[in-house]
Amino acid sequence: MKDRFPIYILLMAVLVTTHAQQPQNDPNWQTVFEDNFSSFDDNRWYKEHLIKSADGEGEDPGYYLPQNVNNVAGKLVLTVKRDTLWHSTECHYFDTLAGYHYFSSASVVSQDRYRYGYYEIRAKLPVSDGYWPAFWFWAQDDTSANCWYNELDVVEGQGCYPDSLYANVHWDFTYPFEGDHHSPYVHQTDPTNYHWYGIEWDSLYVRWYYDRELFHIERNNWGGEGIQHGMHLILSVSLNPYGSPYNNISANTIFPNYMYVDQANAYRLICDCNTQVYDILDFSTYSYGVKKKITLSGATTLPTGSDICLRAVQYIELTNGFEVPIGTAFYADVNPCP
Secondary structure (H helix, E strand, O other), X not given: OOOOOOEEEEEOOOEEOOOOOOOOOOOOXXXXXXXXXXXXXXXXXXXXXXXXOOOOEOOOOOEEOHHHEEEEOOEEEEEEEEEEEEEOOOOOOOOOOOEEEEEEEEEEEEEEXXXXXXXXXXXXXOOOOOEEEEEEEEOOOOOOOOOOOOEEEEEEEOXXXXXXXXXXXXXXXXXXXXXXXEOOEEEOOOOOOOEEEEEEEOXXXXXXXXXXEEEEEEEOOHHHOOOOOOEEEEEEEEEOOEOOOOOOOOOOOOOOEEEEEEEEEEEEEOEXXXXXXXXOOOOOOOOOOEEEEEEEOOOOOOOOOOEEEEEEEEEEEEOOOOOOOOOOEEEEEEOOOO
16 A cells, blocks of 8 residues: 555645644544643542662662642642652562662553543653653553563653653563664753643554644554554653663752643544545535545535645545635545544
8 A cells, every 4th residue: 555645735825735733623533531630630540659670770760659749730740859768579670679769759640541542741841960751651461462562652851951852662572671662852942841742643653743743753563563552641750760871860950850741632533434425515514533535526615714624544535626715724634543
């Protein structure tokens, strides 16, 4: 099958192209949730209480404490601070033995698992040596027989390099020991302010967004299959692992420090994948969603000054007589159905 890419036509004075439409201006998406963190929703999230690596190498040297997660003035606040915490059992990762933690950190995880869709947060990330804030997807089970570990990182910050943000995908049988992954990154402007961090994920592609602008696309076929199973959403702020060659805790590291999140949104495409559309006579009554295929001719009239988004599984065909009026934006995309 040949690659198919979206068509975007905006007729003003000239013809231009732009990035894919997003749920805020595309009626083909439906809302799963929009959380403004006016309070903590225990039905949607839980606060992690987790032992990591007890002042050793390989993972966050802090201990995730539920009391480091708070809602303040319509914001989710995740705190990292100096602490002295002892645990007497083996750690969660790598069977690290009992020991002291000298920091505590914070993480919240979605109660449900989520699969294909568009996910975003609006957040302000901590700036200081050693900090490791993240918005990511993970589930340790429910992978295929060929792929025991999958992870999608919407954004990972490095506190000492606040103008460089990473987005990662981890997959396949050998991670984390041999590091099967891709790591696109984006330059962040004004790192001390709030920004949108988003991802669009379907069975064929993963697209990363910064401030709702597309900055990277990957085919979702890593290891021959990609990441196709549901995973938990995680919002976390941690400290970089000891032994890391960069972004280490230093004498200049600020404690305490915080990650602020004031919005988290999740959307999925409306799927109507058995319906064939032959012309749209009235867009005000059109039932949006991903159709099987769409054919438009001169019988279809786009409203002048409108912003029209159409999606289909097989194709969107524009035949003789179809026109886009000046001042009208028209976007067409081919999408898989889950």
